[in-house]
Amino acid sequence: MPRQHYVWHKGDWVPIDTSRPRPKRLILINDNLDYVKHTATGRRYTSKSRYVADTKALGYQILGNDMPGPKPKIQPHPEPVGKALYRNWDKLGGN
Numbered sequence: 607m608p609r610q611h612y613v614w615h616k617g618d619w620v621p622i623d624t625s626r627p628r629p630k631r632l633i634l635i636n637d638n639l640d641y642v643k644h645t646a647t648g649r650r651y652t653s654k655s656r657y658v659a660d661t662k663a664l665g666y667q668i669l670g671n672d673m674p675g676p677k678p679k680i681q682p683h684p685e686p687v688g689k690a691l692y693r694n695w696d697k698l699g700g701n
Contacts, residue, residue: 636654637654638652640655
């Protein structure tokens with residue numbers, strides 16, 4: 607059974623059909639920055655577009671993005687700690 611998706615509409619959860627493409631909608635991107643200091647020039651900026659334009663004019667490239675990537679998965683150690691201690695007891699100075 608496929609997973610059902612819902613949206614909150616007029617005070618109730620309404621199922622939506624996800625098989626159809628979503629309609630295009632307006633996305634507003636804020637241009638304001640909280641006084642970012644440029645690492646190459648030391649100049650402070652409050653406009654993201656001016657910061658990007660000046661960076662490109664200087665011949666630099668902006669790397670990265672605002673969204674953090676997924677956290678790397680931690681692989682468990684193949685041998686439990688107790689077994690590793692027991693196996694290496696003599697090396698650790700055990701009697």
